[in-house]
Amino acid sequence: MAIVKPFKAIRPAKDKVPFVASRSYQEYSKKELEAVLSFNPFSFLHIINPGYKFDKRVSGPKRFKLVYNRYLEFLEDNIFLKDAQDSFYLYEVKKDNFQCCGLFCATSVEDYQNNIIKKHEDTIRPREELFAHYLETVKFNAEPVLMTYKDDKTISGIIESERQTDPEYHFTTTDKVTHKLWIMSEKEIVNQLETAFTKLKALYIADGHHRSASSNLLAEICKKNNPDHTGREPYNRFMSYLIPESEIKIYEFNRMVKDLNGLTKKEFLIRLDGSFRIENKGNTLYKPTKKHHFSMYLDGEFYSLYLRKKVYRFTDALSKLDTQILFKTVLGPILNIQDLRNDKRIQYGYGKHNIIHMKDEVDQGNFAVGFSLVPITMDQIKAIANAGLTMPPKSTYIEPKLRSGLTIYEL
Structure with a gap:
């Protein structure tokens, strides 16, 4: 049975979300990255490229600490706000002939260890260790692991019902992708989703094998260093985005x-x-x-x-x-x-x-x-x-x- 939990997200203020959300920095050319950093002060790229503020390239532990500092600044400036209630976050992406709708949620390190969260790629240990150290320093997940699950009528019914309501976010980015996000915090709906996922035998990692492996390693480190470990600490979970198998698109x-x-x-x-x-x-x-x-x-x-x-x-x-x-x-x-x-x-x-x-x-x-x-x-x-x-x-x-x-x- 899969353990899927709601969480209190840190997320952009509603009026700033189109400017904050960014593609993976690896997808930007050098000129694109420079343009975004120069003309968009709200972009998440400022957090993961923290040396830009000082016109200096930084790497390793120094960069990790500066990433955390930039993150704190986004909180202090109310670019990021923290939700008061544990919630699932329903997120729809639509572009050209592709569309999917799934859940941002917290998934279990224990499920990863017990092979309920299943893998199909090898990971490289030094990369796991580097990213685990990064997570330990910055203290947040901002890039979810993409997972998929067998199509389920109960889960899809809850999702379709929520999609009939007005979303919290609805915006289109410059690459002509439309984004919608709903906050699902009602206790009854949260419980229904948790219960529905416990009936699934497995979740399958589609993208993010190193992110999930590094989160697992971080949990092992934190457990070892915490004499009062209970298993309920935030480090025992990591952020994922779950979509049904029928909505994933695979290219060669x-x-x-x-x-x-x-x-x-x-x-x-x-x-x-x-x-x-x-x-x-x-x-x-x-x-x-x-x-x-x-x-x-x-x-x-x-x-x-x-x-x-x-x-x-x-x-x-x-x-x-x-x-x-x-x-x-x-x-x-x-x-x-x-x-x-x-x-x-x-x-x-x-x-x-x-x-x-x-x-x-x-x-x-x-x-x-x-x-x-x-x-x-x-x-x-x-x-x-x-x-x-x-x-x-x-x-x-x-x-x-x-x-x-x-x-x-x-x-």
Whole structure:
């Protein structure tokens, strides 16, 4: 059973919320970041880029302390306000042909430890430790872990009923994304939601594996240092955003490789022929349409690669993933890329226009070959997580990508 709790959020004053909420700072170009910091004093980016106030770049523990200072200033200036009641926060995102509606809530470290909150990616211990130290210093979660759950009629009924009321926030950002947020604090509704989630067997992390792992590590540190630990302290939970499986959007990551590992084009195609039935599609833009089917762009031409299933052996859920198949049949044995995370010879791209970008990069000589895959499904993610396995890096690009600073969970 999943433990999902309401909390007293720190959130922007109503008249300032469109200016406060920001995308992840990694999504901004250097010029964009400079423009926001220069002309928007309310942006959450001022908190996570605290050195801007002093025209100085800071990092490590010094930055962590300054982040906390900027956060305090936002509270002191009433840019951020604290809710008086424990609440769930219903949040809707809508753009183009994508829409989702889910809950900001506090999820349990104990559930993470007991594998009720399930994972499908590896985490890197030094990153866990660094972010745990960051959380220990700044004392808040501002970026939720994105999780998904099996569609549930009771939960969806409560959500749909709330969506018929006027939201607390309703605004559109400059990237043409519409945002709505409702505060759900009535005791009866809160209890109904908590009870409904206890009937779910699992929650699945979609995005935020390092954030959840770091929150777990922080809880272990705080428990060890607190002789009066009860299990009810705020550090025993972390902020998450939960949406039903049907509302998550998963995109593929394409792969581009800088060289053919010393092989000629003909030698490379002959090596591929051992695992795939190859068809030359010429210069027509070509994308795969089903699992175990790949598109390749090489030397000005597209190829379809159909996996020879009598040659490749399926042994578990991981072996059935197209990203794993490509690694086991091509990237590793033929192109000698063993470290998918750190090898400089491989790069990744996502998005509906990425196959065009991939073609351009190969045509310009920046890469020798590109591979396009179909998106991994939620069922495949669940199968990997349920089996305790992990996917290759850059297997999924998942939406929604959430704003920072809309709700904050104090630790």
